[in-house]
Amino acid sequence: MTPRALNALNARSADAGASNVRGFTRRPLLAVAAASLLLLAGCGKKDEAPAGAASAPEAGATAGSAAPGEPLNIAFAYVGPVGDxxxxxxHDNARKALEKEFGARIKTSFVEKxxxxxxxxxxxxxxxxxxNTLVFGTTFGYMEPMLKVAADSPQVKFEHATGYKQAANLRTYDSRTYEGAYMAGLVAGAMSKTGTLGVVGSIPIPEVIRNINSFTLGAQSSNPKITxxxxxxxxxxxxPQETNAAQTLINAGADVLMQNTDSSAVLQTAExxxxxxxxxxxxxxxxxxxxxLGSAVIxxxxxxxxxxxxxxDGSWSAGPGKHSWWGVKEGAIDLVSLNAAVPAEVKAKLDQVKAGLKDGSFVIWKGPIAGQDGKEVLAKDAVADDKFLQGIKFYVKGVEGQVPAGK
Structure with missing residues (x-):
């Protein structure tokens, strides 16, 4: 990790203490020169959502809507290329969906990389x-620049993906990727012949650890002996590193892989x-x-x-606590394009989980759940709240090795 990345993590830790936010940012700032932007295709984007966050956009009119008869101008800032x-x-697929949904009422643009x-x-x-009077910044590292520009541009509405700081005209949003990880695990546990699964992890912060654990819990729901x-x-x-990591896992006996990285290298190595x-x-x-086997998509x-x-319609509002963390319930997370080799009974079980996540009858993080040391982290029937989920820094039972220290 670069010095800038380490500084970003340390800064996030300090901010978390001041803001009662647990965990670190999913995306450290990148020490990458403009000439090296080719490597940015999937870098930098996500963070932990603050505790007590709102679950959806809320009402309350603010200034900055389009003038009568004029389209609403919307701009997107992307950290990678649209074809990553x-x-x-x-994100860019969603931008295109906006154009289809609203037609001439809006006009969108983007800047990539x-x-x-x-x-x-x-x-x-x-x-x-x-x-532009509505601006989306789609990576965590845009937080401070967006706050500065928002303060100087009260007529503009800002939306920051994965951030945790809000302002009078800036709010934040994220997705519950751990739900997709659990569903992938459910399928993986049923499809594994060796009983060993592998995960290529990016940076060991709460979001990624939460996804690894959720993947494991999903796999254990299909095969309790899974490691x-x-x-x-x-x-x-x-x-290149993702490829090497995937090959290492395969050499160690893993026959089903998941990743929390952004290229297709892990899948291609498995192929x-x-x-x-x-x-x-x-x-x-x-x-x-x-x-x-399937893709856990946002x-x-x-x-x-x-x-x-x-x-x-003039109901957009921002301010402290205006954060949305959406998942299967809101149609933001899914497991798609299942392999034809997945048995019908596994597909049926997956459909039940999806339905339960959608209507709230199924909860992934519900006790009893034990850490890898065997000690209980969630008591029987206890349900983890968002604060708990956003602060996970441990492996559940079944995950081998240790969470890297100092993150």
Whole structure:
């Protein structure tokens, strides 16, 4: 990890103490020069949501809507290229869905490969100067630049993906990726022949650890004897390292892989080795059709549509605590493109879990749940709240190895 990344994590830790937010940012700032932007395809984007966050956009009129007869100008800042096949690809698909939904009532634009660095502030200021009155920043590292520009542009509404700081005209939003991880685990546990699963982890902060644990819990719901191995690459988009990590896991006996990284390297490595794997953030089935068991995808469209509607009808509001954390219930998370090899009874069980997550009758993090040391972390029938989920820094029973220290 670069010095800048370490500084970002330390800063997030200090902010968390001041804001009663547990855990670290999912996306450290990137020490990458503009000439190296090719590596940014999936880097930098996510963070832990604050405790007590709102679950959906709320009412309350603010200034900054489009003038009568004029389209609402909306701008998106992307950390990677729109064709990255993962995180940015998912956001841009949602942008296109907005255009289809609202037609001539809106006009959208985007700037891709905007680094999580000082230059981001210039990009946001340029978006404001071009007449955009709704601006989406889709990576955690944009938080401070967006706060600065928002303070100077009260007529503009800002939406920050994965952040935890809000302002009078800036609110935050995120997705419950752990729900997709659990559903992938349910399938993985049923499909594994060795009883050993593998996860390629990015950076060991609460979100990623939560996803690994949820994947494990899902797998154990299909096979209680499942064990999970983890190899960390300490990066978000690094295909060579992701490839090496996946191969290491396969060599160690893992026959089904999941990733919390942003390229398709893990899936492609599984394809070459005749193993199974999952896509992440977007549908990656095309990168390894034989290996692909399913993709845990994020659908930003429901949130983006709800947001634009609220701006157009004057009900959009921001301020402290205005944060949304959406999942299966809101149509933001799903497991899609299941492999035909998945048995019908597993698909039926998956459908039951999806239905339960949607109507609230099923809860992933419900006790009894034990840590890998065997000690109870959730008592029988106890349900983890968001504060608990956002502060997970331990492995559940069944995950091998140790969570890297100092994160």
């Amino acid at each position: 096949g993962g995180w940015t690809f998912a 905007v680094p999580e660095a000082a230059d981001a502030e210039r990009v946001f200021r340029d978006m404001v100067q071009q007449g 999970v191995k983890v190899v960390w690459v300490n990066d978000w988009f690094n295909p 070459k080795n005749g193993k199974y794997a999952f896509g992440w953030d977007s549908d990656m089935s095309g990168y390894g059709p034989k290996a692909h 659908n930003w469209t429901p949130y983006y549509v709800a947001t634009v509607k609220s701006v157009l």
